[in-house]
Amino acid sequence: QQNVQQSPESLIVPEGARTSLNCTFSDSASQYFWWYRQHSGKAPKALMSIFSNGEKEEGRFTIHLNKASLHFSLHIRDSQPSDSALYLCAVRGNNRIFFGDGTQLVVKP
Amino acid sequence: EAAVTQSPRNKVAVTGGKVTLSCNQTNNHNNMYWYRQDTGHGLRLIHYSYGAGSTEKGDIPDGYKASRPSQENFSLILELATPSQTSVYFCASGDAAGGVNYAEQFFGPGTRLTVL
Numbered sequence: 001q002q003n004v005q006q007s008p009e010s011l012i013v014p015e016g017a018r019t020s021l022n023c024t025f026s027d028s029a030s031q032y033f034w035w036y037r038q039h040s041g042k043a044p045k046a047l048m049s050i051f052s053n054g055e056k057e058e059g060r061f062t063i064h065l066n067k068a069s070l071h072f073s074l075h076i077r078d079s080q081p082s083d084s085a086l087y088l089c090a091v092r093g094n095n096r097i098f099f100g101d102g103t104q105l106v107v108k109p
Numbered sequence: 110e111a112a113v114t115q116s117p118r119n120k121v122a123v124t125g126g127k128v129t130l131s132c133n134q135t136n137n138h139n140n141m142y143w144y145r146q147d148t149g150h151g152l153r154l155i156h157y158s159y160g161a162g163s164t165e166k167g168d169i170p171d172g173y174k175a176s177r178p179s180q181e182n183f184s185l186i187l188e189l190a191t192p193s194q195t196s197v198y199f200c201a202s203g204d205a206a207g208g209v210n211y212a213e214q215f216f217g218p219g220t221r222l223t224v225l
Contacts, residue, residue, distance in 0.1 A: 046214070088152065
């Protein structure tokens, strides 16, 4: 059974800061890695994904993946109050998707 | 973009009563999922389906049944609701084809269920 863990559980940062969220997984055969964002009272929505080692950037968001260390991360540059949300990482393995428990991010103006 | 709808959006039920939560998706996705999310926490998988007529147990299936009568519809049934099943329930759909999109799930707006 895949074990997906996120850290930290919660995070408060000032506006303009660089924010880093972490996700570890246990199955080295995992193939696809996603970050989802869920604003308060809303449904989760896919933010961005990566499937090969390295880095992928989309605007202020960057994903890093290191399969050997069973770790991927999301970095937010110039964090904005609108980035305040629950961030969920997701890993595909064993023919289904496994979600972490989430990191609650608050960006203070 | 994927369209997933859920009904009802809010439901108050009594302990021991039967509750049915419905989900409909219009994107012809093979896979559908039911999750529950408790305040401030992540998603826990209850049941999922690979297509019409199929249902599979997720991580927390006890006390829940699922039904997938068609490609578009996936229901979650609580035969004897208990207060511990008070939660927000999300339905999701996803493409079964290979490639990176296989892991992307499209979520409905959620159903807030309160069992008194």
